[in-house]
Amino acid sequence: MAITEEFKQELKARTDIADVISSYVQLKKAGRNLVGLCPFHNEKSPSFSVSRENGFFYCFGCGAGGDAITFIRKIENLDYIDAVKLLADRAGLTIPEDTARDGMGHLRTRIYEANREAARFYHRQLYAPGGKQALEYLRGRALTEKTIIHFGLGYSPGDRFELVNYLRSKGFSNNELIQANLANQSQRGYPFDRFSDRVMFPIMDLRGNVIGFGGRIMSDIKPKYLNTSDTPVFNKSRNLFALQFAKNKANGQLILVEGYMDVIALHQAGFENAVATLGTSLTQDQAMIIKRYCDEVVICYDADAAGQKATQRAIGILRPTGIKIKVLTVPNGKDPDEFIRSYGEQGSARFRMLLEKTGNDTEYRLGQLRAQYNVEIPEQKIDFANKAAQLIEGLDNPVEQDVYISRLSRELEIEKTAFKRLVEKNSRRRLREYQKDEQRQVQAEMNGLNDRLNKEKHFNLRAANAEEAILSLMVSHPDAASVIAARLSPELFVTGFHRRIYEVLKKRVENGLEITAADLSGDFSEDEMARISRMLIQHPRELQPQDAAMEYISVLEEEKHRLTPQQAAQADNDTIMEQLRRMKEKKK
Numbered sequence: 001m002a003i004t005e006e007f008k009q010e011l012k013a014r015t016d017i018a019d020v021i022s023s024y025v026q027l028k029k030a031g032r033n034l035v036g037l038c039p040f041h042n043e044k045s046p047s048f049s050v051s052r053e054n055g056f057f058y059c060f061g062c063g064a065g066g067d068a069i070t071f072i073r074k075i076e077n078l079d080y081i082d083a084v085k086l087l088a089d090r091a092g093l094t095i096p097e098d099t100a101r102d103g104m105g106h107l108r109t110r111i112y113e114a115n116r117e118a119a120r121f122y123h124r125q126l127y128a129p130g131g132k133q134a135l136e137y138l139r140g141r142a143l144t145e146k147t148i149i150h151f152g153l154g155y156s157p158g159d160r161f162e163l164v165n166y167l168r169s170k171g172f173s174n175n176e177l178i179q180a181n182l183a184n185q186s187q188r189g190y191p192f193d194r195f196s197d198r199v200m201f202p203i204m205d206l207r208g209n210v211i212g213f214g215g216r217i218m219s220d221i222k223p224k225y226l227n228t229s230d231t232p233v234f235n236k237s238r239n240l241f242a243l244q245f246a247k248n249k250a251n252g253q254l255i256l257v258e259g260y261m262d263v264i265a266l267h268q269a270g271f272e273n274a275v276a277t278l279g280t281s282l283t284q285d286q287a288m289i290i291k292r293y294c295d296e297v298v299i300c301y302d303a304d305a306a307g308q309k310a311t312q313r314a315i316g317i318l319r320p321t322g323i324k325i326k327v328l329t330v331p332n333g334k335d336p337d338e339f340i341r342s343y344g345e346q347g348s349a350r351f352r353m354l355l356e357k358t359g360n361d362t363e364y365r366l367g368q369l370r371a372q373y374n375v376e377i378p379e380q381k382i383d384f385a386n387k388a389a390q391l392i393e394g395l396d397n398p399v400e401q402d403v404y405i406s407r408l409s410r411e412l413e414i415e416k417t418a419f420k421r422l423v424e425k426n427s428r429r430r431l432r433e434y435q436k437d438e439q440r441q442v443q444a445e446m447n448g449l450n451d452r453l454n455k456e457k458h459f460n461l462r463a464a465n466a467e468e469a470i471l472s473l474m475v476s477h478p479d480a481a482s483v484i485a486a487r488l489s490p491e492l493f494v495t496g497f498h499r500r501i502y503e504v505l506k507k508r509v510e511n512g513l514e515i516t517a518a519d520l521s522g523d524f525s526e527d528e529m530a531r532i533s534r535m536l537i538q539h540p541r542e543l544q545p546q547d548a549a550m551e552y553i554s555v556l557e558e559e560k561h562r563l564t565p566q567q568a569a570q571a572d573n574d575t576i577m578e579q580l581r582r583m584k585e586k587k588k
Contacts, residue, residue, distance in 0.1 A: 003084060003522065005513065007096060011084065012518045014091035017068040018052040024075055024292075039075060040064045040288060042320040044396075049537065054476070056517035058533040065533025066526065067517040074526050077205070077238050081105030111180040111233050114172050115202075115210035118182050121166055122154025122200040122213075131155035133218055134199045141261060142341050147268045151242075152202045156195035156215060163193045181212070181228045195226060201260045203228070203278060204244045211239065214260055214279065225259075227279040236278040238285045242267065247293045249273045254294045255328075255355075256282070256314065257336055258301050265337035269348040271355075274336075282314040287321050296324040298358060303333045308368065315361045319394075327364035328354055362404065365391055375412060385412055385422065393426040453531050454497040463494035463559035466552040471498060471532075472539035473549050474505045475515050480545035484553070485509040492556045501532065 018027060018034055027034040027050060038048035038059040047061035058065035064074065072083040082105070088095045125131045126138075126148070134155035138148055156163065164183050168174070174191045177183040183191035198215030205211050212228030228234055240246075242263045246254060249272035257263055257276050266274035273294075277286060290297055299314050301307040311327060318325050330339045331354075339354075340347035366388060373384040388408055395401045405423060409416040457464040470488070474481040485506045493499035504523050508515050517536065521529055542548040 003081075004096065007093070008519065008522070009514070011088055011091060011093060012055070012516070014093065015068050015087055015518070016052065017055050017057065017071070017518075018050050020068045020087070020090070021050055021057060021071055038062060038064065039292070041284075042288075042291075042322055044322075051537070054517060054536060056533045056536060058530070058537045063534065064530050065537075066529030067521045069518065069521040070526055070529040073521075077235070079105060079108055079232070080522060082108070107176070107179060108232050110172065110176045111231060112209050112211075114167055114176055114180045114182060115212070115233075117167060117170055117172075118163060118180075118213070119152050119154065119200075119202045119210045121163060122156055122202075123152055124154075125157055125162075126153065126155040126200075128155075130157050137199060137218070141265070141337065142268075143264065144268065147264060150267075151264055152210075153264075154200040154202070156193065156198045156200050158197040160192040160196050163195075164191050179231060181231050181234075194228075198226065201241070203234070203239065203241055205233075205239065206244050206247065208244055209233070212236070212278075214241070216260075225279060236280055237283040238289070239278060240275040240286055240289060241278055243275050243289070243293070246273045246275045250294045252294055253296045253298065254290055255298045255300055256290070258307065258310070259335070259337075262300075262336045265340050266351075269340050269351060271348075271351065281310060282317050284317055287317045287323075290318070291321045291323050294323070296326065298326045298328050298355065299361075300328040300330065300336055302335050303329050303331075312365070312368070315365065319361070325361035326358045327361055328358040329364075330354065362391070362395065362400070366404075366408075381412060385414060385419065389419065389422040390426050393423050393430065453527060454495050456495040456497075460494045460559065463556055464498065466555040466559070467493055467495060467498035467502070468535045469539055470549060470552045470556075471501055471505065472535045473542065473545050473552070474502075474509070475517070475536055476539075476541050477545035478515070480542075480549050481505065481509050481515060483546050484549050487550075488553050488556070492553070492560050494556070494559055497528075497531075 021027065021036075022034075025036040025039050025048065027036040028046075030046075030049075032051070032053060034050040034052065035046040036048050036050070037043055037046050038061055040059065041062040041064075043061050048057065048059045048064075050057045056065065056067050057071060066074075068087060069080065069083045072078060072086055073080065076083065076086065078086065085095050126135050131154075138153060143153075164177060167177055167182065174183070174185075177191050178185055182194055184194050185191055195213060195215040197218045199218065201214040201216075202210050203212040203214060212231070212234040214228075215226045217224055217226070227236060230236065241260055245267065251273065253273055255266060255271060255274040257266065257274055259276055263274045263276045266272075275290075277283075297318060299311050299318075301311045301314070315325055315327070330336060334342065336351065340351055343350045369384065369387055369391065373380040375381040375384055385408075388404075392401055392404050392408070395404070401423065405420050406416060408414075409419040412419070454464065470484060474484055488502075488506075490499050490503050490506065493502055501520075501524075504520065505515055508519065513519070517529070517533060520532060524532065
C-alpha cells in the first residue's frame with residue numbers, strides 16, 4: 001500500500017522545511033524567504049532560497065528545487081520512501097509498516113537484504129578451500145585479518161551458480177537478484193552469478209548498507225576489476241568507497257585515491273580518511289559529497305600518464321567547490337599501497353612525511369606545465385608564460401593570483417606589470433566568453449530549447465507559459481484552484497508534462513485535499529519537483545487570482561484550437577475557415 005494521505009498530512013504538519021534544510025545549509029532571512037549557499041553546486045553568493053510559508057526550496061543557480069522530502073532525497077541520495085522514513089524519524093512518527101513493502105521501496109529493501117547476504121556469503125567463501133588463492137592474494141598484499149574483517153572482504157567462487165542458488169534458498173527471487181546486479185540473465189532466461197573467481201570488495205553507503213561490490217579477477221581474464229552496475233540502491237557516480245568509515249575520521253581532510261586496495265592499505269596504515277571513486281573518474285556529485293565532509297582534499301593518484309590526466313581532471317572538478325586541494329605524487333611511480341608496503345614497518349611514517357610536504361594544486365599544475373617547456377629558449381619561454389597566465393587567471397583568490405604573478409615574473413625574469421597585464425588580458429577574454437554563454441543560455445531558456453522535461457514547450461511557448469501560470473495559481477491560491485478545476489479540462493493542456501501535473505492537482509481539489517509542494521513529491525521525480533518549484537517561485541501571487549485564471553484558460557482555449565504550421569499546410573480551405581470562425585467566437 002502507498003503512504004496514506006493522513007500520514008502525509010501529519011508528516012507535513014510536523015516538518016518545517018527551514019529546520020530540515022538548516023541542518024545542512026546555513027540560512028539567513030531575506031524578505032519573506034530564507035537564503036543560503038546551495039549544497040548542490042558551488043557558489044560564492046547565495047542563490048538558494050527556502051520558502052517556509054509554501055514549504056519548498058529553489059536554487060536559481062543550478063535549478064534544484066522541491067519540498068523537504070525532495071531535499072532529503074537529493075542530499076542523502078535516497079528514494080522517496082527512505083526519505084519519508086528519515087523525516088518521519090526526525091518528527092517522531094512511525095511510518096506505516098506496509099508502506100515499506102510498496103513498489104520501488106520494497107524492491108530497494110530486498111536489494112539491501114540480498115547484498116547483505118551476498119557479502120556474508122563471499123566473506124565465508126574467502127576462508128573455504130576454494131578461496132585459498134584469494135586469501136593468499138590479500139595476505140600477500142600485507143593485509144591483516146583485522147583489516148580483512150573490517151572491510152568485509154570476500155571471494156566469489158568460480159562456479160557461476162553458487163551465489164544464485166544460495167540466495168534463492170534464502171527466499172530471494174530471480175528478478176530481485178538481477179535487479180541487484182548480483183546475477184545476470186542468460187539467453188534462456190536463467191540467472192547466473194555476475195561475479196566469478198574474484199576477490200570481493202563490498203561497497204557501503206553512509207548508513208552501512210551494502211549497496212554494491214567491486215571484484216578483482218584471480219586470472220588473466222579482462223576486465224581486471226568488475227563493479228556492480230547502477231541499481232535502484234547504487235549509483236557509482238554518487239558514492240565513494242569507504243566514505244562510511246572516512247567521514248568520521250576526516251578531521252577536515254580526505255585523501256582521494258584511485259582504487260580499493262589503496263584505500264584499504266592507507267586505512268590499515270592509520271590514514272582512515274582515505275576514499276576512492278568506484279571504477280570511474282571523479283564526478284561533480286562526488287566532489288559535492290567530498291565538500292560536505294572536509295575542507296581540504298589530497299589527491300593521491302598514480303604517477304603514470306593516466307594518473308596525471310585523472311589528477312588534472314579531478315582538480316578541475318574540485319576547484320569550483322571552493323575546497324582546498326593538495327596533490328601528493330608518490331615517488332618512483334608507485335601507488336600508495338605499493339609505497340607503504342615497500343617500506344614495511346616504516347611505511348606509515350614515510351607516507352606521513354610525503355603528506356606533510358605535499359603542495360597545493362596550483363603548484364602541481366604549474367609543475368606539470370613547466371615540464372613541457374625549456375624556458376631557456378625565448379619562444380618556449382613566451383609559450384610557458386602565456387599558458388601560466390591562463391592558469392593563474394583561473395584562480396579565484398586575488399591574493400593567490402598576486403603571489404604567483406610575483407613568483408613567476410621573478411622566475412621568468414619578466415616585469416611583474418607586464419606579466420600581470422597578460423593575466424588580465426586572459427581574464428577579460430574569459431569574461432567575454434562567459435557573458436556570451438550566459439546570453440545563449442538565457443535565450444535558450446526563454447525559448448524552451450533546453451527543456452528536457454517538457455520538450456513540447458519550445459513549439460508551444462504561449463500555451464506552456466499559460467499552463468505554468470495556472471499550475472502556480474492552483475498551488476498558491478486554494479480558492480482559485482477549485483474554480484480552475486471545475487472550469488478547465490486536462491485536454492486543453494497542450495504540453496504533456498504540464499497536463500500530468502494538472503491532473504494530479506485537479507484530483508486533489510476534487511477530493512477536497514490540500515495542495516502544497518509537500519503534497520506532490522510522491523508523484524514526481526526530483527527533477528520534476530525542481531521544475532514545479534521554479535514555477536511557484538517565478539509566478540508571484542496574483543491580487544485577483546480568479547480573474548487571472550480565466551485569462552490564462554482563455555489563452556489555452558485559443559492555443560488548443562490554433563493550427564500549427566504543419567497542420568495549416570495540410571488543411572483544406574473549409575478546415576481553415578472553421579478554425580478562424582471558432583477563434584472569432586472566442587473573442588466576442
